[in-house]
Amino acid sequence: MNPQANLTPPKIPLKFLRWFCNDNLIEDVEGDLSELFNARRNQNQAWARLLFTVDVLLLFRPGIVRNFQFALRLIKYAMLRNYFKIAIRNSFRHKGYALLNLLGLVVGIASSILILLWVDNEVGMDKFHVNGDKIYQVFRNMKQSNGVVTTTGTVPKPLGDLVMAEYPEVSEVARISWPVDLNIGIAEDVAEEEGRFASKNFLSLFSFQLVAGDKNNALNELNSILISQTVAGKYFGDNWENALSHSLRVDDQYDVIVTGVFEDIGDNSTLDFDFILSTQAFFNLNEWVNDWGNGSFYTFLSIDDSEKARIVGSRIFNEINDHTEGNSNAGDETVILHKFEDTYLHSNFDNGVVSGGRIDYVNIMTVVAIFLLVVACINFMNLTTAQSNKRAKEIGLRKVMGAQKRAISTQFFFEAFLFTTIAVLLSVLVVMLVLPAFNNLVDKSLFIDFTELKTWYFLGGVTVVMGFLSGTYPAILLPAFNLIESSKGGIKQPAFTAYLRKGLVIFQFAISTLLIIGTSVIYKQIDYILTKDLGIDKENLVAVRMEGDLSKRLETYKTELSRIPEITAVSAASGNPINYGRSTSSASWEGKDPTEGYEVKVILSDEDFIETMGMEMLSGRSFSKQLTDSTNFIINEAASKLIGFDDPLEKDLSFWGIDGKIIGVVKNFNSSDLYEPIAPLIITCVDPSRSSIALIRIEGNIGEALIAIEEVTQKLNPGADFDYQFIDQAYADIYENELTVSALATIFAVISILISCLGLLGLASYSAEQRSREIGVRKVHGASVSQILILLSKDYSRLMILAFVLAVPFGYYLTQNWLDNFEFRTALDPFLFILAGVITFVIGVLTVAAKSYQAATVNPVNSLKHE
Amino acid sequence: MKIGAFEELVLLAVGSLGENAYGVAVKELLADKTGKIPSIGALHSALYRLEDKGCLLSSEGGATSERGGRRKKFYLLTAAGRNTLVEVNRLRIEFSKNIEGLNLSLDES
Structure with a gap:
């Protein structure tokens, strides 16, 4: 918000005031309010804006409100009261439906609020600098x-x-x-x-x-x-x-x-x-x-x-x-x-060009939030129209009493808005309840900021948009019912409403399937990352930071550490080898094109490095204590390929003014995250005292080993902090983002399918109710329970399959796109798609079957006795 | 004429402010004397009611920028308003005479 905007009172309440306030009084009232606002603004702007709004609302009282056409207001007010009463009565009469409806809406809205809070926080990073742009x-x-x-x-x-x-x-x-x-x-x-x-x-x-x-x-x-x-x-x-x-x-x-x-x-x-x-x-x-x-x-x-x-x-x-x-x-x-x-959001570079970063996840989650809202909306629409037959008599009666179509539309809009308002209020409550747990999950401190206008815009916006989306369809469909048929209570809805309902169900389940596919692919990639053979044995490996001048006494330190029984090997290096950045462009070798400059990573280390890390030598030998290797180098496969000799062993290589020979080639290992290809790398043991961490391989009881390591470290370096990390843990930390997003995606995929099932449950019970007589007749003629189950579930199963077919191409496109970000990635497995399809199908059909079973086991006498 | 307890306070505040009685000033005086901050809505509707009853007379002052370009509306106690206050006061004093230990009179306070 620009600073100028804060100098004037908030616009919306001001407009409201000007609208309702008596023309004779506005001068006085608005003047006083502005004066108060200006006085308060000097203390706290947000607070002043809030108080201004509160004052305006308190001014909305008889004596100040202008004279609207009184008669008109009375009629509208009376009708609204009637609509309200009827809506409440109807909900209580059909408690089950009302509950399904509300539950779906609340879960959908609450989840999207949570997601958007996260998104808002991500987008707001580093935005507080006044000169930020x-x-x-x-x-x-x-x-x-x-x-x-x-x-x-x-x-x-x-x-x-x-x-x-x-x-x-x-x-x-x-x-x-x-x-x-x-x-x-x-x-x-x-x-x-x-x-x-x-x-x-x-x-x-x-x-x-x-x-x-x-x-x-x-x-x-x-x-x-x-x-x-x-x-x-x-x-x-x-x-x-x-x-x-x-x-x-x-x-x-x-x-x-x-x-x-x-x-x-x-x-x-x-x-x-x-x-x-x-x-x-x-x-x-x-x-x-x-x-x-x-x-x-x-x-x-x-x-x-x-x-x-x-x-x-x-x-x-x-x-x-x-x-x-x-x-x-x-x-x-x-x-x-x-x-x-x-x-912050665009931090990935691909060949020197910005290519996304966290923004990808922000976009994914925004889309998920919108999906959830849409799925919840569809539920509401479907349940309302499915239920509308029950309202046929009421609508007929209203028409007989002289209600215009418009009045009936208003009624259904009113109901929709009433429901969404209640749902939004409940959602805010739910969000406040689950926020602590959610914060824990995403490692942030999010909260709903009610002093922010944005929050009110969003809540108001959701209410209006959801109310409008879910109210429009019933509000158009229902007033069009034929008067005579509807007052008799029997009404045949036009065929297209059934199709529309089915279409919407397909859409809902396609979204759910899509989310499940996405989640499982993210899972698989993360699993691939965490279990990938990096070329380093990262288990049971501890990195201890060498504080102060400990690295100058490296030999003593190593000897002391080796005495601990659980420790099998110790080495030192200039950084964590799986997340390493130090490089030089000064490396040169025989036959190097002098016009080409290449960055090559350099790890400073000691003679025990290869062994301790569990790396594999492809050719040549590792450093040795017996031979003086201080000016000899080991390179990785990538460097070997870059240098281009058929046999790089014993070839000259120099950098940083050190001239030496290549004595070995180590198998490629990942020295940065899996978004990047493996970079060429040189390992040298020229000066082990320039190392900053000690890498310690442990076997056996890790707890005891750590205590012993700490003792040795403290003894040699009193006063310094003992700072260590497990290499596998440090590796997992690099993918913290991905893990968070995967956890979020899982939760919201489950929620999406849950909401869809709520809707399906409502629809299934509706159609079971509609066909109760048909079921009765079939049973009288000898149909078995399982035959009826199949009959009722068949329609919906078809919808599930269509949803799956719809979801697959989108799922394929989106997940492949995401995987392409990684240099090292898992292959897309058709099995995952089928799994997602089967999961949605089974859950969907089980929901329908549960409801149908109820209908199928009813004694036909009960359903037929009214004929 | 009948006026409510809050209206009475507002009337007193307007009277004691003399020439300078307008919305915000009245609000501040009331907050100062009673220790309770009246809501701007309650205050304004009371002012307008009192004007309707003839206890107050209003006139418009100059516009200032701190009021968003809106004019001040100054209120003045009318003779009727003054009489009403005298009436209310007399009633109070009369009652208080009948209560032991509560000898409220004009000169004592």
Whole structure:
């Protein structure tokens, strides 16, 4: 919402007021309300808007409401009361139907509210920055072997400097680092916090609020630090101003001065941090950032409008290549801009072009929400029209008493709106009840925000649209009944109504089948991901972070760990090998085309790496302690293919100024998520002390082993946190999104089929009722219960099969589309489709059969005695 | 003339505000004196009723931007309104004389 809109009272209540208020009084009343609104607005805008609305509603009272044509109002009012009364009586008379109706609506609406709350939260990510539409993030496309391009947010520092100096369209360049863990505190009172380095103008570009300190110069000094309220509270108490100018010690190495305290970062920000240090301080200590070939911090540009952004985008594209030209180590790298607000939802890059991301799941869930609403609507329509025969007498009588068609239409619309209103109110209640559980499931803190106008628009919108959709059909059909027939009570509905009902049932079940197909394919893919042979034995493997200078004493650490009986192997590496990003473009080998630059991943490790990880050597040998292998390399299959020798063994390879030989080729393993192909990779043991994690293979009692590992780690590195994770767990965490969506899809597929069955139950009992005499006659003539069951279920079974036929092509198209996102994917299995069909069919037919069985076992005397 | 308890309060408030009696001012005075914030709906309908009964006279003032361009409507106590208040007061005092320990009179308060 733009800030201007908040200056005036909310529009809808104001219009309402002007509509109902007596013309002589409006001047006075509206003036007072505006004055009050302006006074309240200074304290709290949302609250002021709410109070304004409440006041308007309280003004809706005799004495202020204008003189509408009184007589007309009386008649309408009386009729509405009558409609209301009849609707209530009818519902109580047919409790079963009314309950089915309401239940279907409530479940449908409540589920779609839940989904849309989730969607709204996803879409609202990073949207709180005031200048959000002007912030663009710079991305770097790195060309890998075989033309595959990977995209990263780490950008060479000189690029940002150049843009600031030479691009007039760009008003600001801000940088922020990846999250870093540092020990921060006063004297002995130290704790590890996660924070980032950020440039001076970071605070002015992004809208993170300071509660103490000056936004404009808080990061001016090299030794400035900004801390969150949480961190400030820990050391300086709740008065934020107190924290200013105090010094904190970082990593027991240098002191920094607190120059600001910022509000804790909320859930709606993808950039999160508990402290901010100056980027310049980092740059001064790290010379490597000044090289065009090294990606450093995330870089954001402030560009006023999209036209300028386009100009910058096309000019910046080749900037890195232009500056690294002639440098033999340089890779082929291009630069693209991406709107920061969109990076959360559109975070997947395919060959350097944005290709979706979470937006896919947001879209899927939005469609599911709409489906559920439609399915619930159809139920309501079908049940109302099916039931309408029972209302035939009433309609006939109304007509005799002089009701016009329009009046009867109004009545049925009124009933529909009454029902949907009740259903919406109940749904809100249900949503509030299940929200805690739902939040748990999706790992968010969603809530219904009643101060948001959006919420009211949605609830009002659902009521009106659902009421209209479900009311239109009965409201058109029923008044058209023939007067004489309907007053006799027997009415034959036109044939097309039966077809329409059937069509709608097919549609409902097609949607349910589609959802089940989707769910099972997602399940199968996730199962495939989690059980796929990665080329690494990821079970029983623990990664322990090596804090401080522990990696310098790696040998001691490894020896100590090996003494623990449950531990079979220990190695060290520069990162988790199944989710690894470090790479170089400086690798060169004999016969490499000097004009082509390729990014190759580099794992720094030690001699025990291959063995500990359970990797398989294709050819050559693993590192050995006996031979001096510090300048020898092991490469993976992908790298071997890239380099292109028939036999890469004993060939020369160099990077980072290390010249060595290839001594072995390891079988391909997945070093990033399964959306990506396997990248070429080099493993070196040149300097094991540069490792950051210890990889420990455990056999036997894991609990005891962990305790022992912690003991050893604490002994060698007192005071540091013991930070470990299981590799298989870390792997599953990468697919958290997919797991959440799969859980959601399962739940809502079940709900969809549940709602459809409620409708089917209603229809089945309706047709059983209609045919009760026919059943009686058949039974008298000797039909068995099973024959009648088949007779009654046959019609609906046909519908189920048609629904299945309809769902399959859509299901195939949509699921194949989704699977195509993955480089490694499971094949679509026809079995899944059949399974989905069988599930819906069985559930549908069972529902019908249960109801039909009731009808088939009735003693024919009861159904025939009235003839 | 008969007026209700809330109407009486409104009448008193308008009387004590003199020249400056308009919606928001009356509301604030009432909130201040009684400690209860009257709803704007109740207040306005009371004002209009009192005007109909002839206890109040209204005139329009100037428009200001903080009122969304709408004019203020100022109320003035009429002679009839004043009489009504005197009437109500007298009734109170008369009753209170009959209750021991509740010697309410004009000069004491």
